[in-house]
Amino acid sequence: MTNSIQQNSADWLVVGKGAIGLLSACRLQQKGERVQLWLRQPAPLKVAFTALEGSLQQHQFAPWPKDKAAKLALIAVKAYDALDCIRQLQPQLAEDASLILSHNGLGTLASIQAELKPKQQLWFLTTTHGAYIKADKAATRQVVHSGGGNSILAAIGPNAIHQEPDWQRALAKALGPLQRVTDIQPFLWQKLLINCLINPLTALHQVPNGALASPRFAAELDGLFNEFCLLAAAVGYPQDQAAAWQQLQQVIQRTASNRSSMLQDRLAGRRTELAFITGFVLREAERCGLVLPKHQQLYQQCQDAGF
Ligand SMILES: NC(=O)c1ccc[n+]([C@@H]2O[C@H](COP(=O)([O-])OP(=O)(O)OC[C@H]3O[C@@H](n4cnc5c(N)ncnc54)[C@H](OP(=O)(O)O)[C@@H]3O)[C@@H](O)[C@H]2O)c1
Known part of the structure; x- marks a missing residue:
């Protein structure tokens, strides 16, 4: 046609x-x-x-x-x-x-x-x-x-x-x-939660989304999630933590075999959107006087890995 x-x-x-x-x-x-x-x-x-x-x-x-x-x-x-x-x-x-x-x-x-x-x-x-x-x-x-x-x-x-x-x-x-x-901000913050956990972790470890369900990532996911919820509440977009955690798990399962966009960009040698995902999270945390060590460490690891 x-x-x-x-x-x-x-x-x-x-x-x-x-x-x-x-x-x-x-x-x-x-x-x-x-x-x-x-x-x-x-x-x-x-x-x-x-x-x-x-x-x-x-x-x-x-x-x-x-x-x-x-x-x-x-x-x-x-x-x-x-x-x-x-x-x-x-x-x-x-x-x-x-x-x-x-x-x-x-x-x-x-x-x-x-x-x-x-x-x-x-x-x-x-x-x-x-x-x-x-x-x-x-x-x-x-x-x-x-x-x-x-x-x-x-x-x-x-x-x-x-x-x-x-x-x-x-x-x-x-x-x-x-x-x-x-007001689109609450929706963007919900999506940011998914993006700032799945994208940098999968890109850093070069794994498909479903790998994040393995016990190997449980503590890190949990720590990143808790820090994000702290920040979201501080900027006025508090998350329903049980629902948000469930949504995160559902996305990981539903897209288990997918490569995240950040992993695809890294593998193709393209610039990633890290600065507007984890970078944005860190800038907002600084603005609110919060320290998010897990997100900071993940950002640093991604930068050290060259993306
Ligand atoms: N693809 C998906 O499934 C999907 C789903 C949901 C959300 N998103 C998001 O949506 C956004 C776009 O994603 P995408 O996958 O469509 O990206 P993409 O394939 O890289 O497309 C962006 C296009 O915009 C062009 N462009 C950028 N600046 C331009 C300019 N000044 N003049 C003319 N062309 C310009 C780029 O050209 P060059 O290649 O020449 O730079 C590229 O062709 C991203 O933030 C992505 O994370 C994507």
């Missing part, structure tokens, strides 16, 4: 040719949305998209035209790229553009908001959908939707609007089920 670009009222600028950006772009295009890509080197891009149920669909995307102001941008990049990306994108954005930012980890929002014009609205999307890029075949980018999930969306900032934006339904069809919330 070939999905050509269709004329529609929504014009989506999707940044990059990464896994989540192209997953979104393909699924938006399938729903009849007009999508163009903002790439480091502007050129048309062919994408072979493998859907969750295994069907293969061909997509084609044009580069975003330089002379067109974007009113709607989806920016699913690594946390360490987010600020630079928005700075580069700014001349292309309409005065009242909506920017949907999506990444793992925390700590980017304040500096990004400082880059925005008064009528530009920042949104944050967190998703549990999974996708990856397979080795490129000739000129075609291959994207695999590897895991179904759900997404949470919130407007960010002091002037956040709380009515439903006109693009929300399209986004829900692409990355839904979609829940819109007024």
